[in-house]
Amino acid sequence: MRLLLEEAAETxxxxxxxxxxxxxxxxxxxxxxxxxxxxxxxxxxxRPGNNPLIIHIGRKEQLRELVESFPPGFELLAxxxxxxPLTLVLPVRESAVPERARAGLPTAAFRMPAHPIALxxxxxxxxxxxxxxxxxxxxxxxxxxxxxxxxxxxxPVLDGGVCLQGVESTILIYQEGWKIGRLGAxxxxxxxxxxxxxxxxxxxxxxxxxxxxxxSPKALLIAGDEIPExxxxxxxxxxxxxxxxxxxxxxxSLKDPEAVARNLYRTLRTLDxxxxxxxxVDLDLPEEGLxxxxxxxxxxxxSGCRDAEV
Ligand code: TXA
Ligand code: MG
Numbered sequence: 176m177r178l179l180l181e182e183a184a185e186t187x188x189x190x191x192x193x194x195x196x197x198x199x200x201x202x203x204x205x206x207x208x209x210x211x212x213x214x215x216x217x218x219x220x221x222r223p224g225n226n227p228l229i230i231h232i233g234r235k236e237q238l239r240e241l242v243e244s245f246p247p248g249f250e251l252l253a254x255x256x257x258x259x260p261l262t263l264v265l266p267v268r269e270s271a272v273p274e275r276a277r278a279g280l281p282t283a284a285f286r287m288p289a290h291p292i293a294l295x296x297x298x299x300x301x302x303x304x305x306x307x308x309x310x311x312x313x314x315x316x317x318x319x320x321x322x323x324x325x326x327x328x329x330x331p332v333l334d335g336g337v338c339l340q341g342v343e344s345t346i347l348i349y350q351e352g353w354k355i356g357r358l359g360a361x362x363x364x365x366x367x368x369x370x371x372x373x374x375x376x377x378x379x380x381x382x383x384x385x386x387x388x389x390x391s392p393k394a395l396l397i398a399g400d401e402i403p404e405x406x407x408x409x410x411x412x413x414x415x416x417x418x419x420x421x422x423x424x425x426x427x428s429l430k431d432p433e434a435v436a437r438n439l440y441r442t443l444r445t446l447d448x449x450x451x452x453x454x455x456v457d458l459d460l461p462e463e464g465l466x467x468x469x470x471x472x473x474x475x476x477x478s479g480c481r482d483a484e485v
Contacts, residue, residue: 176331177319180292183333184299192216194308194322195296196335197288199260199343199360200315200440201322202231202305204296213276213304219326222311226383227278228304229262229344230285233297238285241271241302246349251369258289260344260360264382276304278383284356286344292335307343312388314440314476317341321444341437342468348377356382358468360436390476394446398458398477408449410442411457424454432465439469443476 178186183193183204190209195202203220205212207230217224232238235253243266252263267283277283288294297303307315308322316322317338323330345359353370354377355363363373379385396410397403408422412429424442427435446454456477460470 177334194332199340201308203308204303204305231305257287262286262344262346264348314443362464392443394451395453396477402455406455408451408454
């Protein structure tokens with residue numbers, strides 16, 4: 176069910192849950208003030224309780240009552256990248272952010288999205304909790320119909336069209352300096368001019384979401400040099416030639432990582448809507464810039480990947 180902005184704001188203020196567009200992926204929004212809505216978000220997504228929710232803001236002043244202290248460099252990062260696909264983990268005032276939403280951590284993740292509809296909504300509602308609007312472990316939703324695939328056509332969605340970036344925000348965590356908690360739409364190198372170095376990775380446990388299986392369609396995805404005999408489809412790049420003739424699901428061109436990012440989750444979801452049971456994925460991607468994010472997402476979508484610990 177598609178909602179107008181006013182209806183979405185009203186639903187959220189009354190403790191309902193609504194899917195909201197952002198420039199990265201759709202989010203499943205809940206008011207910080209509604210413990211019922213927060214429970215519903217965990218239940219709808221089937222999200223483990225130890226994986227906290229991101230808080231989205233529409234104006235920087237909305238942080239004042241939620242955040243306990245700002246690590247060095249916060250202002251520079253927020254000034255340079257907000258609104259935009261950067262999430263910053265900050266120490267919170269524990270009384271202002273429900274413990275359940277932050278999975279008991281003394282910190283929370285914050286982001287100001289760059290989607291005009293999301294910003295307008297956030298200015299009306301105040302800060303919203305908003306994890307990605309997909310079933311836990313599944314590919315994120317980059318269009319309203321993806322939200323409906325996971326939660327049904329009756330689910331309330333604020334329609335903002337197709338997401339411009341197509342992959343989630345980059346997460347930075349301050350641990351004796353800013354560290355990458357999750358690769359995302361902003362490549363690590365964009366932070367070098369501000370931070371004086373490309374931020375290193377945080378310990379994996381620093382970002383609870385990295386411990387869970389993620390981004391996988393129902394189709395079994397296989398990577399590697401050999402295309403298995405029983406593969407029903409190939410997922411790869413338009414300029415490559417592959418040694419088997421099977422239905423081909425193109426991620427786009429190796430010359431255009433931004434377009435591949437926009438195609439990624441749609442392509443993985445199409446495998447499921449076409450009832451593909453097993454597909455081979457070309458994981459031979461470049462390493463630099465946004466490709467690092469795309470390789471991480473695809474590797475984690477592939478079954479048996481190193482990161483799928485839970
Ligand atoms: O682009 C995005 O970030 C999208 C859109 C909707 O804004 N949201 C998103 O949310 O990707 P979600 O919940 O799918 O991913 C949030 C990640 C999770 O991996 C979670 O573990 C991590 O943020 N996170 C949340 N709070 C944290 C905290 N206090 N410390 C470290 N990581 C945290
Ligand atoms: Mg997610």
